[in-house]
Amino acid sequence: MSKTQIPYKIYLSENEIPRQWYNLNAAMPVKHDPFLNPATLKPCTADDLRPVFCDECIEQELNYTDLYIDIPEEIRDFYKMYRPSPLVRAYCLEKALGTPAKIYYKFEGNNTSGSHKLNSAVAQAYYAKKQGLKSITTETGAGQWGTALSMAASYFGLDLTVYMVKVSSEQKPHRREVMRTYGAKVVPSPSDTTEAGRKILKEFPGTGGSLGCAISEAVEKAVTSDSCRYVLGSVLDHVVLHQSIIGQESKAAMEKYGIQPDMIIGCCGGGSNFGGLIAPFMGDKIAGKNNIEFIGVEPASCPSLTRGKYAYDFCDSAKITPLARMYTLGCGFMPAPNHAGGLRYHGMSPIVSALYHQGYMRAVTVEQTKVFEAAETFARIEGILPAPESSHAIRVAIDEALRCKETGEEKTILFGLTGTGYFDMSAYKQYNDRTMTDYIPTDADLQRGFDSLPDIPQNK
Amino acid sequence: MSKTQIPYKIYLSENEIPRQWYNLNAAMPVKHDPFLNPATLKPCTADDLRPVFCDECIEQELNYTDLYIDIPEEIRDFYKMYRPSPLVRAYCLEKALGTPAKIYYKFEGNNTSGSHKLNSAVAQAYYAKKQGLKSITTETGAGQWGTALSMAASYFGLDLTVYMVKVSSEQKPHRREVMRTYGAKVVPSPSDTTEAGRKILKEFPGTGGSLGCAISEAVEKAVTSDSCRYVLGSVLDHVVLHQSIIGQESKAAMEKYGIQPDMIIGCCGGGSNFGGLIAPFMGDKIAGKNNIEFIGVEPASCPSLTRGKYAYDFCDSAKITPLARMYTLGCGFMPAPNHAGGLRYHGMSPIVSALYHQGYMRAVTVEQTKVFEAAETFARIEGILPAPESSHAIRVAIDEALRCKETGEEKTILFGLTGTGYFDMSAYKQYNDRTMTDYIPTDADLQRGFDSLPDIPQNK
Numbered sequence: 057m058s059k060t061q062i063p064y065k066i067y068l069s070e071n072e073i074p075r076q077w078y079n080l081n082a083a084m085p086v087k088h089d090p091f092l093n094p095a096t097l098k099p100c101t102a103d104d105l106r107p108v109f110c111d112e113c114i115e116q117e118l119n120y121t122d123l124y125i126d127i128p129e130e131i132r133d134f135y136k137m138y139r140p141s142p143l144v145r146a147y148c149l150e151k152a153l154g155t156p157a158k159i160y161y162k163f164e165g166n167n168t169s170g171s172h173k174l175n176s177a178v179a180q181a182y183y184a185k186k187q188g189l190k191s192i193t194t195e196t197g198a199g200q201w202g203t204a205l206s207m208a209a210s211y212f213g214l215d216l217t218v219y220m221v222k223v224s225s226e227q228k229p230h231r232r233e234v235m236r237t238y239g240a241k242v243v244p245s246p247s248d249t250t251e252a253g254r255k256i257l258k259e260f261p262g263t264g265g266s267l268g269c270a271i272s273e274a275v276e277k278a279v280t281s282d283s284c285r286y287v288l289g290s291v292l293d294h295v296v297l298h299q300s301i302i303g304q305e306s307k308a309a310m311e312k313y314g315i316q317p318d319m320i321i322g323c324c325g326g327g328s329n330f331g332g333l334i335a336p337f338m339g340d341k342i343a344g345k346n347n348i349e350f351i352g353v354e355p356a357s358c359p360s361l362t363r364g365k366y367a368y369d370f371c372d373s374a375k376i377t378p379l380a381r382m383y384t385l386g387c388g389f390m391p392a393p394n395h396a397g398g399l400r401y402h403g404m405s406p407i408v409s410a411l412y413h414q415g416y417m418r419a420v421t422v423e424q425t426k427v428f429e430a431a432e433t434f435a436r437i438e439g440i441l442p443a444p445e446s447s448h449a450i451r452v453a454i455d456e457a458l459r460c461k462e463t464g465e466e467k468t469i470l471f472g473l474t475g476t477g478y479f480d481m482s483a484y485k486q487y488n489d490r491t492m493t494d495y496i497p498t499d500a501d502l503q504r505g506f507d508s509l510p511d512i513p514q515n516k
Numbered sequence: 517m518s519k520t521q522i523p524y525k526i527y528l529s530e531n532e533i534p535r536q537w538y539n540l541n542a543a544m545p546v547k548h549d550p551f552l553n554p555a556t557l558k559p560c561t562a563d564d565l566r567p568v569f570c571d572e573c574i575e576q577e578l579n580y581t582d583l584y585i586d587i588p589e590e591i592r593d594f595y596k597m598y599r600p601s602p603l604v605r606a607y608c609l610e611k612a613l614g615t616p617a618k619i620y621y622k623f624e625g626n627n628t629s630g631s632h633k634l635n636s637a638v639a640q641a642y643y644a645k646k647q648g649l650k651s652i653t654t655e656t657g658a659g660q661w662g663t664a665l666s667m668a669a670s671y672f673g674l675d676l677t678v679y680m681v682k683v684s685s686e687q688k689p690h691r692r693e694v695m696r697t698y699g700a701k702v703v704p705s706p707s708d709t710t711e712a713g714r715k716i717l718k719e720f721p722g723t724g725g726s727l728g729c730a731i732s733e734a735v736e737k738a739v740t741s742d743s744c745r746y747v748l749g750s751v752l753d754h755v756v757l758h759q760s761i762i763g764q765e766s767k768a769a770m771e772k773y774g775i776q777p778d779m780i781i782g783c784c785g786g787g788s789n790f791g792g793l794i795a796p797f798m799g800d801k802i803a804g805k806n807n808i809e810f811i812g813v814e815p816a817s818c819p820s821l822t823r824g825k826y827a828y829d830f831c832d833s834a835k836i837t838p839l840a841r842m843y844t845l846g847c848g849f850m851p852a853p854n855h856a857g858g859l860r861y862h863g864m865s866p867i868v869s870a871l872y873h874q875g876y877m878r879a880v881t882v883e884q885t886k887v888f889e890a891a892e893t894f895a896r897i898e899g900i901l902p903a904p905e906s907s908h909a910i911r912v913a914i915d916e917a918l919r920c921k922e923t924g925e926e927k928t929i930l931f932g933l934t935g936t937g938y939f940d941m942s943a944y945k946q947y948n949d950r951t952m953t954d955y956i957p958t959d960a961d962l963q964r965g966f967d968s969l970p971d972i973p974q975n976k
Contacts, residue, residue, distance in 0.1 A: 435698060
């Protein structure tokens with residue numbers, strides 16, 4: 057075991073929790089293309105978004121100028137209950153791999169939601185409360201986001217209705233129970249509580265639901281009430297902004313110990329975790345202050361960055377959201393039942409998409425069985441049972457560390473460990489039983505997804 | 517939100533992790549009565565115990581003289597992966613209750629085993645490895661102990677066989693999967709892999725098993741191999757010793773900020789968490805250096821301290837272990853299906869029993885629905901979903917804080933938050949559905965348990 061001065065876990069003090077989020081939009085000389093109103097195909101205005109989202113989130117969404125945005129004291133107080141999160145030096149993993157690389161990971165799983173999702177949930181719930189709203193709605197699939205928002209809504213005294221994809225709510229009754237414990241109303245979707253739900257139930261009786269349908273129900277509930285808004289857990293710019301607390305803390309902790317990363321690795325689903333982790337480091341790279349290599353990792357089964365198109369697309373499969381220019385497999389793409397539910401998304405954050413398009417980062421895909429192999433290794437050596445999503449980053453971090461072993465390079469690698477896998481044990485069981493399989497979509501599979509892209513002039 | 521100098525979470529630095537365990541046995545002027553060999557009714561010698569337990573653990577078990585015992589560097593290295601655990605100031609809970617009391621909790625749930633069990637698991641696995649053993653065995657019911665030991669065995673490269681009560685392994689397949697992920701062999705008990713298991717299967721085909729039976733199988737596997745030993749997760753003195761890391765850290769953290777607790781509260785099952793939490797504080801009390809009030813909390817359904825007898829009894833229901841003098845409901849007592857599996861034990865650590873018998877602490881019982889009410893309150897206010905076991909301590913901490921509100925006393929309360937409740941959501945579901953009931957054994961129920969006490973001269 058190494059006896060260097062750098063501890064196993066670097067904890068900032070509570071006073072060192074960053075006081076500002078880092079706004080990547082302001083750091084980018086070439087901004088990403090604006091969201092479009094699907095009816096007019098004109099850039100979305102704040103007024104377009106107001107019936108759906110909280111005012112303050114809309115302001116942040118459209119803020120392309122302020123590099124730093126103050127974190128309200130009330131949000132920092134909540135952050136103090138579970139942050140700063142530890143920046144861990146993976147001494148044991150380095151030793152087990154026999155690599156000269158120095159591996160660090162920022163661990164976001166030490167809170168009851170089990171993931172980084174809480175960072176934005178608390179911000180969005182706070183802004184809803186501040187605006188005088190009484191309730192918020194959202195959808196959830198695997199349930200991490202729903203859990204995080206339940207915790208935040210409970211803290212601020214907001215009513216929360218979570219539309220949970222019916223098949224998920226049946227497969228993950230424990231997730232549903234956590235949300236109920238936090239006082240959330242969990243409605244299996246499709247439900248008979250909304251027009252959208254009733255329509256789908258009539259058309260497809262007995263359907264297990266879909267994320268697209270759950271979004272439709274949640275948005276409908278929000279727009280049909282003055283005192284209610286809809287809240288989203290990824291993709292959008294203001295969510296990436298809130299998640300920049302991860303990168304801000306990582307940077308502060310590394311600077312405190314004079315550590316300069318050569319490489320930053322994160323898993324990419326909707327992109328908010330990855331965007332948040334890299335934010336201040338990427339800003340510095342854009343400004344020519346570092347030459348860090350940024351790697352986004354996606355599942356081979358849902359490869360939006362690596363095999364998708366850079367095009368305008370709906371953010372949801374029900375085609376009710378604004379259009380975003382992003383790397384996408386098409387909102388009609390049906391991802392295989394890959395276990396990393398949080399990465400099973402057809403598109404990618406417009407910010408991350410633009411950074412990729414502009415050449416500031418690279419992206420790689422990994423296959424599921426290799427991901428679980430890395431997860432098992434990591435669990436046994438570092439003691440933390442990682443979420444399947446997070447394990448995509450672990451896989452690539454291990455591969456890069458092994459590459460360093462070959463070349464002798466002493467690279468400093470930072471990766472994001474976004475969450476824990478306690479609610480993913482049926483996936484682990486498949487891996488343990490050796491019944492897990494990989495799935496890579498064929499070009500024909502992808503073409504079916506691309507066929508669902510909106511047929512608009514901007515996509516010609 | 518209070519702006520006092522004391523942070524929400526006090527983290528010691530890694531250098532401040534205590535280098536020694538605190539041996540309560542050495543602090544007690546009147547020692548607890550010795551374990552007896554059930555065959556001879558004479559005090560157990562090291563040789564009696566050697567076929568079952570590791571040599572070093574036996575030495576610790578019988579050490580009544582050294583107040584401090586060094587923690588080997590290898591164990592401290594493992595501790596550094598998940599310790600120091602935070603000492604949390606429950607500012608939000610204090611505010612919500614409107615109490616002048618100052619509430620602190622030591623949170624042991626931020627590791628993959630989800631509880632304090634890892635503190636002793638790593639020590640026992642290390643000593644087994646050091647002794648040159650190849651494998652260890654244990655039993656598990658709810659699965660927290662089995663998970664912790666799986667992690668420790670995997671880290672030290674030991675083979676581990678966990679006999680898991682069959683009905684638990686069926687009810688908690690996810691727990692089983694976590695253990696498998698860490699490389700443990702999980703055998704539903706009774707099994708056909710041991711004499712004891714085959715006998716029970718023949719007598720009771722289709723039985724769901726019991727902890728007593730699982731212990732018998734695990735011990736049989738250990739004693740029939742030279743390179744294998746049995747490992748226990750609670751009750752015994754060396755387990756309490758290892759758990760004293762909780763109290764040692766709590767004391768160091770409190771002293772660093774000049775905090776003096778007036779009251780320390782912990783849940784009591786086998787007693788190792790409670791004994792560990794109070795250890796150095798109790799030692800000081802015995803030495804006349806403080807006047808802290810110590811409160812052990814047990815479920816009304818399994819009240820060994822408050823309604824049990826102080827007598828010699830077997831530690832297991834299969835009557836194969838040495839006899840311990842302790843507060844016990846009788847090894848034949850059948851506890852009701854209370855959800856706090858970790859507190860469903862007929863006896864109590866001999867050390868904790870002696871402290872109670874000698875008047876150094878008091879004990880209270882709480883009912884299950886009141887415990888879950890406190891758990892829900894705590895989860896919503898402090899953001900952590902507590903284990904049902906831990907919530908027994910939360911219940912009493914809240915009650916004491918509310919008493920302070922009435923009297924105006926500004927007491928400083930410390931309680932042990934031993935773990936998280938992710939794997940207890942079916943119990944939470946019963947609470948959420950309002951179908952949970954309480955159970956208090958009648959005097960006749962207790963008498964049936966007492967009838968199972970060994971009929972030996974020492975119990976007359």
